[in-house]
Amino acid sequence: MRVAAVPRAVRGCRDRLERSAGGLATDAALYGCSTLFAVGIGVVSALPPHRIWGLTAAPGYLIATVVVLAQLAARRRGRAPRLTGRPGRAGLTLFAVAATTGLPLLWQSSRRAAGLPGHAQEEVRVVEHAGQRLLETGTPYLSRAEIAALPVADQLSGYMPYQPGMALFGLPRALAGTAWWSDARVAFAVVTAVLLASAVLLLRRAGTPTGPLIRAVQAVAVLPAGALALATGGDDLPVVALCLLALALTAHRRHGAAGLAVGLAAALKLIAWPVVLVLAIHAATQGRRAMTRLAAGGLGLPIMVLLPAQFVDAAALAENVLRFPLGHGLVGSPAASPLPGHLIATYLPGGRIIGALLLLAAGAAIAGWLVRRPATDAARAALVCGYGLLAASLLMPATRFGYLLYPIAFLMWVPVLRRHRPAAAGVPQVVLVR
Structure with a gap:
C-alpha cells in the first residue's frame, strides 16, 4: 500500500464508524471507555483531585x-427518531x-472554598497567587531571590x-477573596465554554452538520483528557478553546479575528506559539494582506502582554518563563509523566x-511537511498542529499526560474543519517546493 493511502484508509475507517447507527x-464506545477510565482513576490515582474527579x-x-445503549436499542426498533x-x-x-x-468542578471548588x-x-x-501579585506589584512573577526566600516546600508553587x-x-x-465562584477553575470553565460555543455556532451557521460538531465538543469537554483537566486544574482548556476558535475563524478566512484569538492563546501559554506559526504560514498562502492581519494579533498581542512584566522585572520573567521550564530553576518541574521523552x-x-x-528531528520533519504541502486550509492547519504537538508531547523530557489534550482536540476537529473549504477565487494554491 502506498504511504499516501494510509491516511485515506484511516479516514475511511473513521467515517464508517461515524456512520454506524448515526x-x-x-458514542457508546467513548462513554463506556470513559466510564472505565474514571473508575480506574478514582480507585488507583495517587493525586487526591484526580481521585475525587474519577468518583x-x-x-x-x-x-x-x-x-x-437504550438509544441504539430504540433505533433498531425504528422508534423515537428525535431521541x-x-x-x-x-x-x-x-x-x-x-x-x-461541571459537577466535579463545582464540587471540588466548593469543598476547597470550605477549607478542605x-x-x-x-x-x-x-x-x-499570580493574580494577587499582578495587582500588588504589576508583575505576576517572583524573582529568583524571592523564590529562594520561600520555605523549601513552597518554592515550586512560587514559580508561574x-x-x-x-x-x-x-x-x-484576588479581588473577591475565597469563594467557590472565585476559584480559578471556574474562570477557566466559563471562558472555555464561551469560546467553544462561539466556535461551534460559527461553524454551525455556515452549514457544518451537527454530527461532526457533537464529536468535536466531546473531544474537548466530555472525554477524560478535557474533563479531568478542567475539573482539577483547567489552565490548558482556555488555550485549547482559543486555538480552536482561531481555526474556525481561519476556515472562513477571517484572518484578523483568527490572529486575535490565537494571539490571546499565546499570551496565556508558550505551547500556543507553534499554532501561531502554522496559522501564519497558512495566512501566507492566502496573500500578504491575510498574513499581515494574522500577524497583527497572533504576534502583536503576546508581545504586548509580555512588555509590562519585562519592564517591571525582566529577570523574574526570564526565571519563570524560560529558566524553570528548561530545568534551570531552583526546583525541578513536576511534569514527569512516563512518556517516551521523559523515559x-x-x-x-x-x-x-x-x-x-x-x-529537533520531529520539528524538522513537520517543517519539511509544511514546505512541501503548505497548510492551505484550516483542516490541514489543524492536522499539522495536532501531529506537531503530539510529537512534542511525546518527546519533551519534562512532559505530562495532560499535554495530550492539545493533539487530541486538534485532530478530532479536523473532520469538522474539512467540511469548510471556501472557494479561493483568485487565490492560487501555493506550493513552495515541488
Whole structure:
C-alpha cells in the first residue's frame, strides 16, 4: 500500500464508524471507555483531585453509556427518531458535559472554598497567587531571590511558568477573596465554554452538520483528557478553546479575528506559539494582506502582554518563563509523566541530548511537511498542529499526560474543519517546493 493511502484508509475507517447507527455506536464506545477510565482513576490515582474527579464523574459517564445503549436499542426498533438522532445525541452530550466536567468542578471548588485540602491541583493556586501579585506589584512573577526566600516546600508553587496573561484568571480570588465562584477553575470553565460555543455556532451557521460538531465538543469537554483537566486544574482548556476558535475563524478566512484569538492563546501559554506559526504560514498562502492581519494579533498581542512584566522585572520573567521550564530553576518541574521523552532523558546515557535531537528531528520533519504541502486550509492547519504537538508531547523530557489534550482536540476537529473549504477565487494554491 502506498504511504499516501494510509491516511485515506484511516479516514475511511473513521467515517464508517461515524456512520454506524448515526454515530451512536462510537458514542457508546467513548462513554463506556470513559466510564472505565474514571473508575480506574478514582480507585488507583495517587493525586487526591484526580481521585475525587474519577468518583464524581464515573456515574455521569455510566448514565450516558446506558442512555446510548437504550438509544441504539430504540433505533433498531425504528422508534423515537428525535431521541436516537442528532437532537438526542446533542442533548446527551450536554448532559455529559454537566455531569462529568461541571459537577466535579463545582464540587471540588466548593469543598476547597470550605477549607478542605486536596481539591485542586497546584497550578490553580499558582495562577491565583499570580493574580494577587499582578495587582500588588504589576508583575505576576517572583524573582529568583524571592523564590529562594520561600520555605523549601513552597518554592515550586512560587514559580508561574506561564505567560503573563494567565494571571488574569487569578484576579477573581484576588479581588473577591475565597469563594467557590472565585476559584480559578471556574474562570477557566466559563471562558472555555464561551469560546467553544462561539466556535461551534460559527461553524454551525455556515452549514457544518451537527454530527461532526457533537464529536468535536466531546473531544474537548466530555472525554477524560478535557474533563479531568478542567475539573482539577483547567489552565490548558482556555488555550485549547482559543486555538480552536482561531481555526474556525481561519476556515472562513477571517484572518484578523483568527490572529486575535490565537494571539490571546499565546499570551496565556508558550505551547500556543507553534499554532501561531502554522496559522501564519497558512495566512501566507492566502496573500500578504491575510498574513499581515494574522500577524497583527497572533504576534502583536503576546508581545504586548509580555512588555509590562519585562519592564517591571525582566529577570523574574526570564526565571519563570524560560529558566524553570528548561530545568534551570531552583526546583525541578513536576511534569514527569512516563512518556517516551521523559523515559529517554531519565534512563538512557546522554538521554537529554538524544531526546533533544529527536525533538529537533520531529520539528524538522513537520517543517519539511509544511514546505512541501503548505497548510492551505484550516483542516490541514489543524492536522499539522495536532501531529506537531503530539510529537512534542511525546518527546519533551519534562512532559505530562495532560499535554495530550492539545493533539487530541486538534485532530478530532479536523473532520469538522474539512467540511469548510471556501472557494479561493483568485487565490492560487501555493506550493513552495515541488
